[in-house]
Amino acid sequence: MNDSKIEDVSLLDHSWEPLLKLLKENERKQVFVLVDSNTSLHCLPQLELVLENEQIQYSILEVEAGETSKGLEVCASLWNALTEEQASRQSLLINLGGGMITDLGGFVAAVYKRGIEFINIPTSLLGMIDASIGGKCGIDFNGYKNQLGAFQTPQKTFIYPSFLKTLPKDELKSGYAEVIKHALIADQNYWEELEQSNLSELPDVAILQRSIEIKSSIVAADPLEKGERKKLNFGHTIGHAFESYFLEKGNPIPHGFAIAAGMFCEAKLSVMVSTLLQESLEAILAMIDKNYQRLQIDSTDFTDLIELMKQDKKNQGAQINCTLLSGIGIATIDQEIEDELILETLKFYFRS
C-alpha cells in the first residue's frame, strides 16, 4: 500500500519510519505516550519495540479504558504526571488509542503550559476515520459529551490499519456508524457500496481511504465549524443525548451505537422536515437495524433526553439544532427542530 496522505494524516502499512523520522528531526527533550488499559496491552508493545530499538526515551501515561476516563479528574491526574516529570513546552505527547484517548490526550496537550505538540496514532476504526482527524479534542463534563475542549490540530496523525485486528467486535461496529454517516452526508455511491459490505468484518483500505477523505475535506473547508463542518453532525444531536443518557446512568454505550440510533431518528426527521424520500429512509433504517440493536429507553425519560439535546453545543439558542439529510449523500445543516417533532421521532424509534 502506498502512503495516502491527506492533510496531515498518513495511512501507513507497517512502516514506523515516518514516526521515527519526526521524533529524531525534532530532537525532543521528552516523549510521553498516552494509552488506556486496552491499548497498553494490545498496541503499546509494538510501539515500544520500535522506540526501544532506536533508543528513543519515553514515559508512559496510562488511564482506564472507557468513556468514564474522559473527564476533568483524569485530566488533572495527567497534568499532574506531566508536571511531576517536568514536561516542558517542547515535550511531545503521542496518543495511542481510540477516540477516547485522542480526544482526552489532545485536550491535555492543548492546555498543558498553554499547549504542547501531540501526535495521534488511532487504534480503533472510529479513531482512524473520525476522532483523530480534524483537531477537535475535549472531555465530558457533568454528564455532557465534549462539554469542555479545544480546536487543536495534532502535529501528525499516523494510521496503522493493522491495529484494527486488536479491536473487539463492538468497537469495530461502533466505528462503522461514522463510516455510514460519511456516506449518508457526502457520497451516494459510497452508500451503495456499504450496502453491499459486511460490517462485521474489518474494513478494506478503500473504505478507510474514502472515509478519511470525506472527513478531512469537510474539516479542511471549515476547521472551526462555522458552516460546512456541521454536516458531520448528522445523527449527533440525538445520538449525543443517547450517549450522555447512558453515561449518566453509569452504563456507557459505544459512541457509534448511540450515533446509529441518532441517525435512525434524524433520518426520520429528515423525511418530516426536509426532502429525504420515504424509500431512502427505509433503506437507512434497514441498514441500521441490520447492524445495530435498538437502544432501550423508557418513554418517561424522553423529557430528560430533550433537556440533554438543549445543552448541545450545536444549538444557537434554546431550540434544538440538527443536521439532516435532504437526500442520500446530501446533508443540510442548521435545521431548528420543535420539541414536539423530537418527541414524535423518539416514539417512532423506541416503539416501531
Added chain:
Amino acid sequence: MNDSKIEDVSLLDHSWEPLLKLLKENERKQVFVLVDSNTSLHCLPQLELVLENEQIQYSILEVEAGETSKGLEVCASLWNALTEEQASRQSLLINLGGGMITDLGGFVAAVYKRGIEFINIPTSLLGMIDASIGGKCGIDFNGYKNQLGAFQTPQKTFIYPSFLKTLPKDELKSGYAEVIKHALIADQNYWEELEQSNLSELPDVAILQRSIEIKSSIVAADPLEKGERKKLNFGHTIGHAFESYFLEKGNPIPHGFAIAAGMFCEAKLSVMVSTLLQESLEAILAMIDKNYQRLQIDSTDFTDLIELMKQDKKNQGAQINCTLLSGIGIATIDQEIEDELILETLKFYFRS
C-alpha cells in the same frame, strides 16, 4: 481623551457606547459577567447601570478575590454554572476585574464548548497594561503559576482608567512593576520618565498608552511566544518562583511584588552574564528598593525556589531560561543560566 486603539484594545474615557454597540450588533443570546468579590462591589455597579439602562439581559458569575481563585476547582464551578444556565456557543463572557479575572475568565471561555467569545474590561493597572492584552490566559495548577491555559484573544479589550480609583494601593504598586518592566525591556526614555514619576500616584494617560503600546506591539510581532514575545519575560523566571513559593505557603503576594523582586535578581544576572552596566544595575535596584519592600525567604528554601524555576514554561529543557537586559531598554532572550548563578543572585537579593 481620544480613543487610543492599538490592536483590539480601546483606551476609553467614560463612554460605554463601544461596548453597547458590540453587544447589540451581535444579538447575543446570553451575556455573562465574571467578577470577583472586589470588582463586584466597586466596578460592577457602573456596568450594571449601563446594561440595565439599555435593557440588556445578563447573568453574574462571582468568585472570591485573590490568586487562590485562579484554579481548576473554581473553573469547574464556573463551567458548571454556564452549563446550568444553558450557555451556548454563541454566549459572551465579559471579564470585569484584574489580571486574575481576565486570566481565569479567558481560560474558562476558551475551553467551554471548545470556545466562546469573551471581552476583557480590566479594572487594575496590571490588567490594563499587561494581563488583558495579548491573548494569554490560564490558571495555576499544583502550585505552578499559569501551568494550564491557552492562547485565546478576547474579541475586544475596553480600558476605563477611572476604575483605577477603586484600586487598593498595593494593587496599584503591583501594576507599576510591569510598567517598569516595559521601560527596561523596550524604551530607555520611558525609563527616565518613570524615574521622575511618583509610583504611589495614579498613572497619567501617557503612561497607560506607552505601556499598552509596548505590550501590544511585542505581542503582535510574536503572538505565540516563539521569540520576540519572550522579552516580556524579564523578571518573570525568578519572579514567578517567588510568587509560586508564597502561594504554596498559603500566603500569596501581589504579582507585581514578586516580579519587582524577580527583576532585581535578573538585573543582577544581567550584569553577571550579559552586558548590563553596573551603574545601570544600581539605578534599577534603587528604583525597585524605593518602591518595593524586600521579600523574606529563608536561605534553606533556595533549592525549592530553584525547583520551581525548573518547572517554568520558558525552559527548553532542564536548564533555567531567563530573559535578561543587555542594557536599559534592550532585552536579550533565551539566556540559559546555571543553578550556581541563580543561587548567587538569590543570596545577593536576600542578604544585600
